[in-house]
Amino acid sequence: MESVRDKAADDRAAPAPEHSDPRIRRTRKGFRLALQELLQEAPFEQITIRDIVARADIAYTTFFRHYPTKEALLADLADEEIGKLLDLSLPVLGSHDGYASCLALCNHVMASRSLWTALLLGGAQGAIRTAFVDQTLARQANWPAPQTWLPQDIGTILATSATVELLAWWLRQAEPDPPSRIAEIMDRVIVSTLLGKSGGGD
Amino acid sequence: MESVRDKAADDRAAPAPEHSDPRIRRTRKGFRLALQELLQEAPFEQITIRDIVARADIAYTTFFRHYPTKEALLADLADEEIGKLLDLSLPVLGSHDGYASCLALCNHVMASRSLWTALLLGGAQGAIRTAFVDQTLARQANWPAPQTWLPQDIGTILATSATVELLAWWLRQAEPDPPSRIAEIMDRVIVSTLLGKSGGGD
Amino acid sequence: MESVRDKAADDRAAPAPEHSDPRIRRTRKGFRLALQELLQEAPFEQITIRDIVARADIAYTTFFRHYPTKEALLADLADEEIGKLLDLSLPVLGSHDGYASCLALCNHVMASRSLWTALLLGGAQGAIRTAFVDQTLARQANWPAPQTWLPQDIGTILATSATVELLAWWLRQAEPDPPSRIAEIMDRVIVSTLLGKSGGGD
Amino acid sequence: MESVRDKAADDRAAPAPEHSDPRIRRTRKGFRLALQELLQEAPFEQITIRDIVARADIAYTTFFRHYPTKEALLADLADEEIGKLLDLSLPVLGSHDGYASCLALCNHVMASRSLWTALLLGGAQGAIRTAFVDQTLARQANWPAPQTWLPQDIGTILATSATVELLAWWLRQAEPDPPSRIAEIMDRVIVSTLLGKSGGGD
DNA sequence: CTCTAATCGAGACGGTACGTCGCGTCTTACG
C-alpha cells in the first residue's frame, strides 16, 4: 500500500506526439504490432514486457525509452484504433441518420476483425472502454445535448459502454451475425434511445 | 506466456458453501471486510494479498486455505452483495412496474454507499460487471424474452452493463443526485428500452 | 539465526522408558517401522513428519505426543539397533580375540541388512555415527586405555567412525563381500591398530 | 516425498568456472565469506539463505543466480579449501615420508584455524567428509594400491574419514595439542596402517 | 461393567523459509 500513486493516470496522458525520427516510428510500430499479436494468444495482464520485446525483437531496455509501462503501450495502440473508428462513425452520425453511422462502424470492425478481437477479448476490455469513453467525451464537447432529462456525460458513457459491450459480444460469437444485424441493434438500442435520433422512418 | 490458462475462470466458481465451522466463517468475514476497507484506499490491482492479511490480522498462509487468489475473494465479496441487490430489485421488476424496481435498487446502493463505492470505483469494476452479468443471466433463465429483435443474452448484458455504469457515474458525483433521479434514468434508458416495460403510468 | 539452541542436544536424551500402555507401544512401533521403510526410499532430510504419519497411518498431532522432532524418532530407532550391535560384539571383544568380535558384528549386520542399509545409506549416516560414538564412549568408560601414545577418546572415535564407514561401504556394494572378508579388514585395520589386539593366533 | 531426486548430487558438480566479470567474483566472494562467518555462530542446517544474504548484504534473489542451494555454496567453499589442503600434503606424501606430509597438513589447518573450525565443527562435517573423500579419490586414481588385502577405495575412504575425524577432535580441544602431536597420531594410525608407509626411520 | 482419564483423529491456524517471476536500474564490456 503506502505508495498509492495511480499509475494509470500517467499512462493515459501519452499524446502520441507523431515523431519525425523514422527510427522512433519504426520501434514503436514494432511494439504495437508485437502487443497486438500477443493479445491474440494471451490476456493482457499475462503478457510481460519481456514477452513484448522478445516478439518485437527489440532490446528490453529500449522499451522504457518509449513507454513507461506496458499499459502505456496498450493506450497508444488503443487510442490509434479508436481514433480511426470514431473518425469513421461520428461524422456520419452528426450529419446523416444513425443506422448508416452504426453500419460504417460495424463494417470497419469486421474488416480489422483480428485486431478488434484482440483489443476487446484480450483482457484489455476495461482499458479500451475507458479510452473509448474519454475520446468520445473529448469529441462531443461541442455538440448539443440531445436529451433534457439525461445529463450529457452519462449519456455518452452509457452509449459508449454499450457499444463496446455489443462489439465484444459480437466478436465472441462462433458464427458472427452480419454487420447489418449488429448495426440495427446498435441503432435501436443506443442511438435512438440515448441520442434521440429516431433512426427508422426518415 | 506458456501456460495461458485463464485464472479468472476458476475464481468465479466459488459457491460460498456456507460453512458450519465458526472459525472458517469468522476468517472469511475478516478477509471480506479487510478487502472492502482497502478498496476505499487504493485500486484493487494495487492491493496485495499481504495488504489484506495485514489489515485482517490473519496469517498470510491462511488466505490460501480459503481463496486461491485475491480475485476469488473479490468474487466472494461481490457475489454476496450483488445477490442482495438482485434479490431486492428483480422480484419487483417482474411483478410491478420498472420504476419501483429501479428505485429499490438505487435506495439500497445509497444505503450501503461506501461498500458500493469501493466495489465500483475501486478498480474492480470489470470484475463486478462480470459477476453482475453472470448472476443476472443465471436468474433470468426462466423469464420470457421480451424483445424479438434483440437476443436475450446481449439484452441482459447491455442492461446490466448500463446499470453498473450508471451506478458508478452516480457514485463518482461530488454532490450525488437523489436516488429518484437515478432511478428515473435507469427506468427510461434501461428498463423501458431493453426490457420493453413501458415504465408505469406516464 | 538468533535462537541458536542446539536442537539435537535434546533429541539424544530419549530414555525409551518402556511404556506399559499397549496403545503407546503400538503407536511408537508404528512410527519406527514407518521411518525405517521410508529411509529405504529417500534420504532422511527429505522425509517429513507428514510422510511418516501418512505411512504409519497415524494422526499428525499424535507424532508430537511421542517425539519432539523427527530426529528424536531417528535416535530412538538408531539407539535401539546400535545397542543390539554393541551387545553382540563388545563382550566378545573384551574376552576373546578381535576377529571373532568383528565377525559377530558383521554377521548381525548382514542378517538385518535392509535395516542397516536404511540407517547407513539413508542420509542418516551422520546421526548414526554420532549415536554410535556416544554409546561406545559410554560403555568403554571402565576399560583400560590400550595405547599410551593415543588418547582413549580419539581412539574410540576413530575406531567407531571407521567401523561405520566400513559398514556403509560394504552395504553400498552391488555384490557384497562375505562377512568374513569384512571382518578381516575390520580386525586388521581397526582392532589391531587402534585397540592393540594382535588379531588372534595367526 | 514423491520426487526423491538427490539434490546433493548436483551440488557437488560446481566446477567454479573462474568468471571474468568482477561483479560476479565480488558477489560470490561475499557469499563465501558470509557463510564462513555464520558457520562460527550456528550449525549449518540452522543457517538460512536469508541469513547468508543478510550477512553478505546482497539481495536475496541474487543468491539463486549463483548457487542453486546453500549446500552448493558450502561445496564451493569446501572444495576450495580442501583443494589447498591436498595440494600441500599429497605431493609430500608421495615423495617423502608420511610424517612430513601429516605435519604440513596439520600446520596448515592450524594456520587457518577459524576457517577449519567452522567447516568441521559447524554442522557441515558430513558434507566436508564427502567432499574430502571425493577429491582424494579423484587424485589417487593414478597411484599404486599399497595393500593387497585392502581394496584401494575403502582404504582411501577410511584414511580420509579418519583424518577428518582426527582434525575435528583436535579443533574441539580447549587447549589444543601442538601440530606435531597430531601429525604423529595421524602418521601412526592412518598413514602407516592404511598406506603401508612405515613412518620414517624410527 | 461401568466410569474416568489417557490416548487418538481431525483440521484450522499462525508462522518461517523456500524458490520463482517480473519489474526497473545500473554496470560492464564490446563494437
Add this chain to the structure above:
DNA sequence: CGTAAGACGCGACGTACCGTCTCGATTAGAG
C-alpha cells in the same frame, strides 16, 4: 563512446512444512 547484454536490488507470489491449538471420539484399566 554509445549501446546490448545482463548482473543486481526489490517485492510479491504461491508452496511446503513446521508446531500449536481446540474439539470430539475411542479406548484402556481401575473401581
